[in-house]
Amino acid sequence: MKQIITFGEVLMRISPIGNKKFIQSNAVEFYFGGTELNVGISLANFGGNVKHISSISDDFIGDTAVSYLNKFDLDTSSIVRSSRPLGVYFLEVGAVMRPSSISYNRSHSSFSEIVPSMVNWEKALENGKWFHWTGITPALNNGSHQTLLEGLKLARKKGMTVSADPTYRSGLWKYGEDAKEVLSELINYSTVFIGGVNEMNELLGTTYSYSNEDFIEASKALMVKFPSIEKVFDKIRTSINSSWHKIKARMWNGLEFKETTELDITHIVDRIGTGDAFAAGIIHGLLNFNDDKAMEFGNAACAIKHTYSGDVNYANEKDVLSILEGNVTGRLNR
Numbered sequence: 001m002k003q004i005i006t007f008g009e010v011l012m013r014i015s016p017i018g019n020k021k022f023i024q025s026n027a028v029e030f031y032f033g034g035t036e037l038n039v040g041i042s043l044a045n046f047g048g049n050v051k052h053i054s055s056i057s058d059d060f061i062g063d064t065a066v067s068y069l070n071k072f073d074l075d076t077s078s079i080v081r082s083s084r085p086l087g088v089y090f091l092e093v094g095a096v097m098r099p100s101s102i103s104y105n106r107s108h109s110s111f112s113e114i115v116p117s118m119v120n121w122e123k124a125l126e127n128g129k130w131f132h133w134t135g136i137t138p139a140l141n142n143g144s145h146q147t148l149l150e151g152l153k154l155a156r157k158k159g160m161t162v163s164a165d166p167t168y169r170s171g172l173w174k175y176g177e178d179a180k181e182v183l184s185e186l187i188n189y190s191t192v193f194i195g196g197v198n199e200m201n202e203l204l205g206t207t208y209s210y211s212n213e214d215f216i217e218a219s220k221a222l223m224v225k226f227p228s229i230e231k232v233f234d235k236i237r238t239s240i241n242s243s244w245h246k247i248k249a250r251m252w253n254g255l256e257f258k259e260t261t262e263l264d265i266t267h268i269v270d271r272i273g274t275g276d277a278f279a280a281g282i283i284h285g286l287l288n289f290n291d292d293k294a295m296e297f298g299n300a301a302c303a304i305k306h307t308y309s310g311d312v313n314y315a316n317e318k319d320v321l322s323i324l325e326g327n328v329t330g331r332l333n334r
């Protein structure tokens with residue numbers, strides 16, 4: 001089976017247990033995560049053959065991270081190891097009207113210091129069919145930006161499908177390059193855009209609203225500016241409070257507009273990684289179903305991720321299809 005390639009940082013999340021603040025607690029729990037890794041693990045849980053490429057610390061914490069990836073049968077053969085530490089982030093999980101808070105400790109991490117000569121892209125992509133990247137990787141450093149660019153160029157040369165989740169995080173991008181310029185360059189090597197009106201406005205310098213009409217116009221304008229983009233998938237989140245969200249998805253594939261119904265997530269267990277679950281659902285859907293079902297599958301995958309603690313979506317294909325079929329009451333399985 002040909003491989004889906006994900007490339008990005010593996011991070012450790014450290015968080016007080018439950019919804020406590022650090023000052024309330026001395027008991028913490030940890031999880032492994034990282035945007036692109038979350039996508040990779042979710043795709044493996046759906047049955048995909050996934051290779052994750054990264055740079056990970058050459059110490060026992062890095063060994064543990066690699067073992068975690070192996071637990072999901074990810075191909076870790078193109079991961080490089082370095083003397084720099086694994087990136088860490090601290091999370092306080094909010095509840096109801098109290099928002100969650102994140103602080104990153106990743107500026108000199110193993111992945112932040114990656115440079116193009118560390119990855120043998122020819123070898124890494126030899127069995128690849130799909131490449132997924134996000135805007136986090138080029139936001140970290142010039143080295144991670146250039147390494148990604150090399151991988152994308154080769155992926156397109158080999159005719160692979162490339163999905164882009166441009167995720168713009170203003171708190172990153174500290175190394176002096178212009179986010180809009182860099183992301184525009186990288187999107188030219190991408191075919192599927194997983195992002196919404198905000199991201200499109202950022203790239204196009206426009207002010208489209210959230211209406212469906214504006215979403216279609218923004219998607220058309222995006223495809224004119226970046227002719228390699230064939231499909232746009234967007235997720236709309238309505239936040240009642242930290243513990244209660246509603247989500248739905250919509251798409252423009254150059255020919256038709258479709259949207260899902262809204263799924264009501266009344267008791268969020270953990271919302272970190274839900275966007276990655278959406279991206280993985282879209283990729284799995286496009287590889288196995290039609291565009292419409294891919295959008296529905298992405299939305300259902302995003303919804304069920306809210307029920308698992310940690311960054312990763314543990315749902316398999318059957319779990320997601322069951323949500324799609326309307327089984328949302330959580331009835332006990334015996």
Ligand SMILES: O=C(O)C(=O)C[C@H](O)[C@H](O)CO
Nearest residue numbers: 033034035136272273276311
């Ligand atoms: O990858 C990152 O930057 C993270 O913050 C780790 C999380 O797993 C990620 O944000 C979830 O989307």
